[in-house]
Amino acid sequence: MNLKEIEIFLQVAQTGSLTQAAHRLDMSPMSVSRRLAALEASLGVRLLHRTTRAVSLTPEGAEFMPYARTILEAEQSARVLFSSERQGAGGQLRVTAPSGLGQRILVPLIPTLLAENPEMKVDLQLSDEVVDIVAQGFxxxxRVAPLRDSNLIARKIADNPRVLCAAPAYLQRHGRPNRLADLARFTCLRLSNVLQWTFCNDGQTTGISIDGRFSCSSVEGVRTLCKAGLGLAQLTHWDIREELRRGELVALELQDVQPQALAVWALFPSHRYLPLRVGVFLDALMKAMR
Structure with missing residues (x-):
């Protein structure tokens, strides 16, 4: 197995195109194709489906991808380790995160992270969609949602319970809900993909269907209208931490249910080697969320 061939495989898998990968690597598409064929021959399996329009991973290619990244990252870290000009972590850090949390917590970390690690690059993708981090090369x-069973390694970063909240002006006009059933009498602002608000009762989760006059695909939109006094919202602690501190929003407690306990988690592919850049990033994130 050749390290250059592994690098080519990863670029093609990431871009889904021989031409784009060739451009990134300053090679011809024909050379890229030949080197991929050599890698497949050495492994004895087909790693990629090739058509005239696109390239996609075979099941064997998807299985090989985390190992390929580990091999390449270990080689790069070894070079950095013995470099006389070593200064911090290096390489490209690819992170996916929910848009609300990403804007609030992750983006402010980037300037210091880049300043302290001159050889590091950061590709931060903010999306509320759950992506396949192995297939997409993250x-x-x-993540904030409850974790599903998977082959990924999870590390808890911070507690992040759900919070029922409203602006003081809204509560002055409409009063406060006391029990779960009371929510039906209030204007509720919800995220577009959240049809139920979830709480806990005696250790079990319980939900109530929400059908308010406003829904939004982003945390920012719900938070803004909640601050403006248009209704109740259920967000997470880190979504509204600053608004609670400044008194712009008030956390509400119900008598018959408790907030659902969530957490902020970091997930990474299930391999033993953790690149230095990932460790540096996680340390900075945990420090920011203490």
Whole structure:
């Protein structure tokens, strides 16, 4: 197995195109194709489906991808380790995170992270969609939703319970809900993909269907209208931490249910080697969320 062939495979898998990968690597598409064929021959399996329009991973290619990244990252880290000009972590850090949390917590970390690690690059993808981090080549995913069973390694970053909240002006006009059933009498602002608000009762989760006059695909939109006094919202602690501190929003407690306990998690592919850049990023994130 050749390291250059592995690098080519990863670029093609990431771009889904021989031409784009060739452009990134400053090679011809024909050379890229030949080197891929050589890698497949050495492994004895087909790693990629090739058509005239696109390239996609075979099941064997998807299985090989985390190992390929580990091999390449280990080689790069070894070079950095013995470099006389070593200064911090290096390489490209690829992170996917929810848009609300990403804007609030991750983006402010980037300037210091880049300043302290001159050889590092950061590709931060903010999306509320759950992506396949192995297939798409991410180093780490930041998640808030309850974790599903998977082959990914999870590390808890911080507690992040759900919070029922409203602006003081709204509460002055409409009063406060006391029990779960009371929510039906209030205007509720919800995220577009959240049809139920979830709480806990005696250790079990319980939900109530929400059908308000406003829904939004982003946390920012719901938070803004909640601050403006248009209704109740259920967001997470880190979504509204600053608004609670400044008194712009008030956390509400119901007598018959408790907030659902969530957490911020970091997920990364299940392999033993963790690149230095990932460790540096996670340390900075945990420090920011203490």
């Amino acid at each position: 180093d780490v995913a930041i």
